[in-house]
Amino acid sequence: MMPMEIVRLENVSKIYTMDKVQVPVLHGISLEIYKGEFVSVMGPSGSGKSTIMNLIGCLDRPTRGEVYLDGKNVSKLSEDKLAEMRRKKIGFVFQQFNLIPRLNALENVELPMWFAGVVKAKRTSRAGELLRAVGLEHRLKHKPTELSGGERQRVAIARALANNPEIILADEPTGNLDMKSGEEIINLLQKLNAEGRTVLIVTHELEYARRAQRMIKLRDGLIEGIEVGK
Amino acid sequence: MIDYALLSLKSLSHRKFRTFLTLLGVIIGIAAVVSMISIGTGMKVSLEEQLEVLGTDKLIVSTPQVLGGRTKELTDADADAIDGVMGVSLVSSLYSVSTNVKFRGEEKTGTVWGLDPEKAEKTFAGTSGYDLLEGRWIGKGDKNKITVGYGIHDDFFEREVSVGNALYIKEHPFQVVGIFKQTGDRDSDYAIYADIDQLRQLMGKEKEITIVIVRIKEGSNIEQVAMRIEDVLEKRLGEKNFVVLTPKQIVEQVGETFKIIQIVFGGIAAVSLAVGGIGIANTMVMNVLERTVEIGIMKSVGASREHILRIFLFESGMIGAVGGSIGVLFGYAISKAINIAASKYLGQGILYTTVTPEMALSALAFAFVVGIISGIYPAYKASELDPVEALRRGA
Numbered sequence: 001m002m003p004m005e006i007v008r009l010e011n012v013s014k015i016y017t018m019d020k021v022q023v024p025v026l027h028g029i030s031l032e033i034y035k036g037e038f039v040s041v042m043g044p045s046g047s048g049k050s051t052i053m054n055l056i057g058c059l060d061r062p063t064r065g066e067v068y069l070d071g072k073n074v075s076k077l078s079e080d081k082l083a084e085m086r087r088k089k090i091g092f093v094f095q096q097f098n099l100i101p102r103l104n105a106l107e108n109v110e111l112p113m114w115f116a117g118v119v120k121a122k123r124t125s126r127a128g129e130l131l132r133a134v135g136l137e138h139r140l141k142h143k144p145t146e147l148s149g150g151e152r153q154r155v156a157i158a159r160a161l162a163n164n165p166e167i168i169l170a171d172e173p174t175g176n177l178d179m180k181s182g183e184e185i186i187n188l189l190q191k192l193n194a195e196g197r198t199v200l201i202v203t204h205e206l207e208y209a210r211r212a213q214r215m216i217k218l219r220d221g222l223i224e225g226i227e228v229g230k
Numbered sequence: 231m232i233d234y235a236l237l238s239l240k241s242l243s244h245r246k247f248r249t250f251l252t253l254l255g256v257i258i259g260i261a262a263v264v265s266m267i268s269i270g271t272g273m274k275v276s277l278e279e280q281l282e283v284l285g286t287d288k289l290i291v292s293t294p295q296v297l298g299g300r301t302k303e304l305t306d307a308d309a310d311a312i313d314g315v316m317g318v319s320l321v322s323s324l325y326s327v328s329t330n331v332k333f334r335g336e337e338k339t340g341t342v343w344g345l346d347p348e349k350a351e352k353t354f355a356g357t358s359g360y361d362l363l364e365g366r367w368i369g370k371g372d373k374n375k376i377t378v379g380y381g382i383h384d385d386f387f388e389r390e391v392s393v394g395n396a397l398y399i400k401e402h403p404f405q406v407v408g409i410f411k412q413t414g415d416r417d418s419d420y421a422i423y424a425d426i427d428q429l430r431q432l433m434g435k436e437k438e439i440t441i442v443i444v445r446i447k448e449g450s451n452i453e454q455v456a457m458r459i460e461d462v463l464e465k466r467l468g469e470k471n472f473v474v475l476t477p478k479q480i481v482e483q484v485g486e487t488f489k490i491i492q493i494v495f496g497g498i499a500a501v502s503l504a505v506g507g508i509g510i511a512n513t514m515v516m517n518v519l520e521r522t523v524e525i526g527i528m529k530s531v532g533a534s535r536e537h538i539l540r541i542f543l544f545e546s547g548m549i550g551a552v553g554g555s556i557g558v559l560f561g562y563a564i565s566k567a568i569n570i571a572a573s574k575y576l577g578q579g580i581l582y583t584t585v586t587p588e589m590a591l592s593a594l595a596f597a598f599v600v601g602i603i604s605g606i607y608p609a610y611k612a613s614e615l616d617p618v619e620a621l622r623r624g625a
Contacts, residue, residue, distance in 0.1 A: 083535070083537075111528070114233055116532060
């Protein structure tokens with residue numbers, strides 16, 4: 001059976017303009033990711049890892065080339081259409097956790113569902129389920145500052161799953177964590193993948209990167225090579 | 231809605247002191263608007279009350295007042311001519327003079343009204359404001375008798391004036407036979423009423439009339455009667471050196487003045503509300519700057535521009551509404567305080583304030599709108615933030 005393509009980059013370039021200086025970050029990258037795949041992206045800083053994540057995650061649009069998400073060309077979508085794609089298809093996990101400090105764990109997980117228009121009762125019960133699934137049933141009412149790094153990242157993963165997205169995009173999810181917590185987070189992401197979700201992870205840790213089915217190596221905005229693991 | 235409210239509440243309570251200061255700006259602005267406008271409204275209401283005393287079936291004819299007195303006074307003959315006009319039921323001539331009044335050795339200047347007791351009673355029959363506290367009206371041909379307003383009895387002189395006491399008007403003794411209840415209208419409360427013929431004699435102005443109060447016949451058109459009186463008087467006097475005022479005209483004329491007072495006072499107060507609005511805008515700009523990363527996070531988990539716009543507009547609207555509610559309460563308190571202070575230091579009926587429910591509600595709505603308007607720019611800025619850029623600022 002042919003694997004289903006979920007992400008497709010066609011000759012994608014990205015140039016940032018910073019203080020009137022043009023900074024090219026990606027130089028024509030082509031890449032496909034299939035449904036249910038676990039893919040890792042490695043590369044030195046400035047190689048364009050986060051930019052790829054942002055493009056796939058519909059946070060940004062390419063300067064040139066096309067980005068397809070679940071068969072749909074998202075390269076030229078309006079800001080609001082992109083927001084809709086993020087809401088429905090994407091779950092982000094960041095290095096900085098990026099939880100809202102004034103909201104507790106439950107409310108943070110509810111947030112994407114609120115934007116998607118899910119009613120309160122349904123939101124709360126699903127957020128509770130998700131937090132239970134990541135082992136935080138005893139931390140529902142805790143604010144991010146009252147949680148450890150590992151716990152915060154688990155809240156972030158629960159939030160990423162809130163609207164049942166196709167793809168989980170994790171940008172250095174273990175970067176701010178100790179060894180043990182980092183290991184737990186990678187295990188959690190692997191478990192999600194085992195349940196059928198597509199996972200794309202940017203990481204510096206070769207050991208974690210090698211757990212993926214494919215490892216994409218980036219250098220200077222180009223794909224240097226793709227390593228097939230396991 | 232509830233979710234937006236809860237989120238706003240959380241954000242606003244996070245920066246308590248800043249929110250408090252911003253609220254203060256709105257509170258002061260709205261309190262100023264409410265209390266200032268209440269002065270104009272109060273004046274209008276008290277005028278309407280005075281007109282109610284007069285009634286709607288009456289006209290006032292008088293010569294215009296100029297500095298230092300009247301140009302040319304009306305006379306008994308003029309009053310008789312008015313009496314003959316079609317539609318006129320009763321004519322009551324009043325003569326008023328400001329003269330020296332003495333009580334137990336204390337001398338003051340007071341306003342004495344001369345009237346025909348019988349006609350006056352008929353003219354004012356059925357209108358409020360002329361209820362007696364004690365004693366009686368002066369009667370027909372009641373020489374050397376007076377009925378006085380509540381203020382004369384209460385605090386005009388050092389010592390209280392009671393029924394049976396004697397007042398000396400231009401050194402002539404008059405006995406107080408009645409005291410009116412308090413009306414709240416300063417002019418009525420401090421008036422002394424005597425028989426018109428005796429008073430004019432005393433003053434040496436036999437035929438002079440200050441104003442003529444005309445009661446019209448039931449079913450007559452007051453504006454038409456007024457025009458007919460004008461015609462008759464103009465023929466008699468040869469020039470239009472008099473005024474005929476209908477209650478409607480009085481309301482229109484004085485109403486204009488009060489409208490201007492309201493606009494001026496309200497305008498001054500609106501400036502302070504505008505400052506409050508700028509305060510909201512400032513706070514919201516700060517909130518947006520401070521929460522740039524948060525906006526990035528919200529966008530990354532699927533918030534559209536509209537969501538962000540609504541979140542911040544709700545916040546600024548809430549500052550407006552909360553500040554507005556507290557401001558209305560303060561404004562109401564200030565307006566009450568002005569009332570108490572004015573009646574204590576200026577006397578009854580000089581300055582009067584009223585806060586109507588419509589006024590309170592519109593002030594509240596206005597505060598909410600000011601909040602929303604102040605929030606438009608910051609909220610728009612927030613909604614237009616580039617998510618990648620916003621998130622990067624937090625890293």
